[in-house]
Amino acid sequence: LDDLIAEGVRGRRVLVRADLNVPLADGRISDDGRIRAVLPTLTALRDSGARVVVCSHLGRPKGAPDPKYSLEPVADRMAELLGSPVAFATDTVGDSARSTVNGLGDGDVALLENLRFNPGETSKDDNERLAFARQLAALAESYVDDAFGAVHRKHASVYDVAKLLPHYAGRLVLRELEVLQRLTSDDVARPYVVVLGGSKVSDKLAVIRALLPKVDRLLIGGGMCFTFLQAQGHGVGASLLEEGMVDTCRELLAQAGGKIVLPVDIVVADRFAADAQTRTVPADSIPQGWLGLDIGPQSVAIFADALHGAKTVFWNGPMGVFELEPFAAGTRGVAEAITKVDGFTVVGGGDSAAAVRKLGIPEDAFSHISTGGGASLEYLEGKTLPGIEVLEA
């Protein structure tokens, strides 16, 4: 971005791919973290006199307009946060987009409607994607990718358009890469502790395999811990279980040489509801028919102890169903233990970032809160990220 600004952007149209895929509840934005994360790039361009054309996806509409996934509420929030108007185009590359972009003055900002209302955005057919990328590219003279959360997608606005326009990395993309490089570096500061949660082992398998040799401790909570507990031979009642992953978990435990730390107590409920009956039980004695919905207080203490003295921490995935208050203590306890670490602490993943904000933990208590869930994990797995590869080319 600094290179582009140094070239002089006054009066130039700059297409900025952002990841404004924010959670919406009844049409209202429940967490605006991803909008705030892209502000440094937007203000730098605006204040240098560029005509800023922002585009993003929201949710997973099926390649056609769907009012549920309109970015219009995001344009309003973006204008509030920028403290200056944001013109909203009611389509992505059609008449509204063209006239909105033509109407921009120097330093003005516009947001286009959801990229995924167009089938070309996510198409597997290279020509279809390229045709859509050409329409996007026609709206600007330069392209900035600041959509870190989407760099693992080979989509028209992330990949193909960068081949058509002079391309630059935005401030958020650079910062996220800097952080991830530090987490994967050979001289990462030790002890290095990774905390993983979330519902499925299958989603985290590749990252567990990639991180196990590098970390000193891997703490596992959330819905995925039950498949590991089953692999240790414990019954898990009616808790979430991936039967097909039990053998893999057993192998991982054997390979880990004691690095994997599992919960020793679990908060169980008779049903999945905030007003369910709950009990805290040892992790090896989950009663038949009961669901494990959070890690218990002894587990939080053991996890906190494992985090004590760490110099690098990466946390991805909540420890329980934090959205329901009776099952939030595990996530809160682990998050608080991470905030006490005197080292480099990174929260990765939409759910963990949302948990931090929902639980009212100050964001600056961590070294970095990543905007990328899948993108951060794929980087840590060692995969090539199409949106980064194309910027480097």
Ligand code: 3PG
């Ligand atoms: C995310 O929320 O992880 C990104 O915005 C990517 O969204 P997607 O998984 O729908 O491509």
